Amino acid sequence: MFNRIEVKPAYRVVCETIEAQIVAGSLRPGDLLPTETQLADSFGLTRHTVREGLRQLEESGLVGRAAGRRLAVKVPDHAELAPRATQILRMQGVTFRELWEASMLLEPESARGAAGQITAQHLIALEANLAAMEAALNAGRSIIALDVEFHALLAAIAANKALMLAREPVSQLFFPALKQLFDHPRTRDTGPRRLIEAHRRIVDALRVRDSVTAEQWMRRHMQDFRRGYDVCGLDTDQPLPASFV
Amino acid sequence: MFNRIEVKPAYRVVCETIEAQIVAGSLRPGDLLPTETQLADSFGLTRHTVREGLRQLEESGLVGRAAGRRLAVKVPDHAELAPRATQILRMQGVTFRELWEASMLLEPESARGAAGQITAQHLIALEANLAAMEAALNAGRSIIALDVEFHALLAAIAANKALMLAREPVSQLFFPALKQLFDHPRTRDTGPRRLIEAHRRIVDALRVRDSVTAEQWMRRHMQDFRRGYDVCGLDTDQPLPASFV
DNA sequence: AATGTTGTATTGTTCAACAAACGCTCCTGC
DNA sequence: GCAGGAGCGTTTGTTGAACAATACAACATT
CATH class of the missing domain: 1.10.10.10 (Winged helix-like DNA-binding domain superfamily/Winged helix DNA-binding domain)
Known part of the structure; x- marks a missing residue:
């Protein structure tokens, strides 16, 4: 009452x-x-x-x-929301496994969707990203930021607003978490190469609008990350260290 | 410069x-x-x-x-973020198709994950939800809120923080969008019955920790929604009407 | 045409209060 | 000994009247 x-x-x-x-x-x-x-x-x-x-x-x-x-x-932008979502996940002690499982869903779908929407314009952006990555790798600079960008590009091409909103915070945490990998002796040399190779394959598949292959390579790409994490002896069930800011 | x-x-x-x-x-x-x-x-x-x-x-x-x-x-809670994300999606004119595609990914995974984590406690909550739905249906009340709750329960059981964060805003928009369906003469009678039936099957699968069946039924459940939308002659590529608040 | 000048509207910031609500201590009555 | 108030200081919520700083536009200057 x-x-x-x-x-x-x-x-x-x-x-x-x-x-x-x-x-x-x-x-x-x-x-x-x-x-x-x-x-x-x-x-x-x-x-x-x-x-x-x-x-x-x-x-x-x-x-x-x-x-x-x-x-x-104004119409709020999901780019403003993402950092806050990222923060929540980190503060709640999200684990690598949780991020990986989410990415394992979202990224392949992102690649699949991109195949259906891609334009010449988009391809140029993707190629530019690949080139920048090669350059960074040869110069010994980190490729993490470019990796995050690559996946964001795909999502933007797929143009599903719900998917982009869901993907962004996860990606903001997941990919930087891989920095450990690229610093680790076991994967330092092969890791980045395999990463670029996978990206290359995905772009090639997108060029011919082959959604199946694009999705497959993305899935393989994700599994690679996971395997690398294991190989380095890192615990996938531990909360991510706070240093990923 | x-x-x-x-x-x-x-x-x-x-x-x-x-x-x-x-x-x-x-x-x-x-x-x-x-x-x-x-x-x-x-x-x-x-x-x-x-x-x-x-x-x-x-x-x-x-x-x-x-x-x-x-x-x-305090540690921010994703429940606070969800309404804001929902708002963004709506204001950006998200379409039913976008929401459906995202749900088609997230919900089956949610069901699959729940199968691995479920406890007796959880089952009680799910059964309670089913019972409440039956009651609401017989009393002629709306079952939408309970449907949203059911899916949220599954996600909570699956206990993947990244997935929950991604799922919640989509679900907050997607399921209420189905209100149109349950008001439409073509699906008014059969729709809710089919919905409850699917939920029932999912719970049954979860009880015996059968992740494959749970996931399958969830997928079927989602496709049912989509079909209903088409049957009612609604355009899946139109932005959702603003009335879903 | 590009550069100063002025004026005005609006936001950013300060100071000095007071009301209301909360947490705490201490006191009383049993 | 302790439950329940009565007071009291602390902290937040709100007000009022100012003034400084900035942006925009209109105008004057070169």
């Missing part, structure tokens, strides 16, 4: 009210919010209180500074 | 500084933050400026009110 009453601070109400207006559609992406003073007047609050609400709204990604100083409604 | 210069407001620096302390580990989950006045003194800012930073930190999920009023560092 009498449900739990919770008093929300005014700034929270401000945030929720504006958010509600946005999802309801009365404020559309691109629209400028009223000025802080106007909002304060409307709500019958001080500018300070309104500002605290706006700070939360800002962090939620629903508003941002489009052109000038004024806050504008 | 000359990169974009961005001057960050002080409240933003406050937020980032504290966040850095948390990820660096000098502030651990459970620790209380200093009081607003102390922070203001340390930073050499006004209490209000500090508060704006704290509001952002709060929204980011890294701090929260644990016991009393004081803010405490």
Whole structure:
């Protein structure tokens, strides 16, 4: 009968009210919010209180500074969400196995989907990535960042928004976790070569829109990672060390 | 050469500084933050400026009110992130097809994983869900919420944090999208029955830890959804209507 | 046309308070 | 001895009136 009453601070109400207006559609992406003073007047609050609400709204990604100083409604981007998701996974002590199992699902599907959508434009980007990797390898620089980029490229080509959202945080953790591999004597020399080889094969398959082969090579590629982890004697059930930031 | 210069407001620096302390580990989950006045003194800012930073930190999920009023560092929960991810997908105009393709990957894996981890405790929860569904159906109430819950239960049982994070936002959109189906004359009568039947089969398979059958039935279950959508003449490539809130 | 200048609107920040809620200690009554 | 209040200090939530800094636009200058 009498449900739990919770008093929300005014700034929270401000945030929720504006958010509600946005999802309801009365404020559309691109629209400028009223000025802080106007909002304060409307709500019958001080500018300070309104500002605290706006700070939360800002962090939620629903508003941002489009052109000038004024806050504008925008469509939040999944690129903003990914780092936060990554952070959650790390702080919750996600294990290599969990990441690997997720990647084992998401990446092959990403490759498969890319085969159906790929354009000449995309191929150029992929080739550029491969070339950059070769160069980095020869120069003795790390290829991890380029690896992450490669997989992100594939996902972007596949153009499934749900998949991209799901994939990104996992990839942000999984691939950097492989840094250990490339530093390890057992895999330092062969690892990067095998990686580039797999990427090469995937691109070749995509060029001829061969989704089956692309998917197969991606799966092999993922299994390679897993095997490398084992070969190096690393425990797949341990939480990832915090150093992967 | 000359990169974009961005001057960050002080409240933003406050937020980032504290966040850095948390990820660096000098502030651990459970620790209380200093009081607003102390922070203001340390930073050499006004209490209000500090508060704006704290509001952002709060929204980011890294701090929260644990016991009393004081803010405490906490491990962010993926349950907080899911609604935001859902929002992003919806605002970006995600289509039924995208959601379905993602679910077609994630849900069967979820069922498969659950088979390996399930306990008597879990089975009780699943049975309770099934019973509640039967009851809801007989009473003519909607079973959508219970369906979402069923799939969330499976994911929780499978206990893969990366998978749960990936799955949740998709499920929050995908299953409610099926409301149309259960309102449509073509599937109104048979749909819910088939749904419960599939859930039943999955639970039965899980009870005997038969991961293959569980996964198969889940896949069939998903394909059923898709077929229903087609049968009702709905366009799978249209963005979901905004009414799924 | 490109570069200064001015003016105004809006955000960022400060200072000085006060109200309300919480946690704590200490005190009372049994 | 201890359960239950009464007070008290601490901390957050909120207000008010300012001022500084910046961005934008319109205009003047060269």
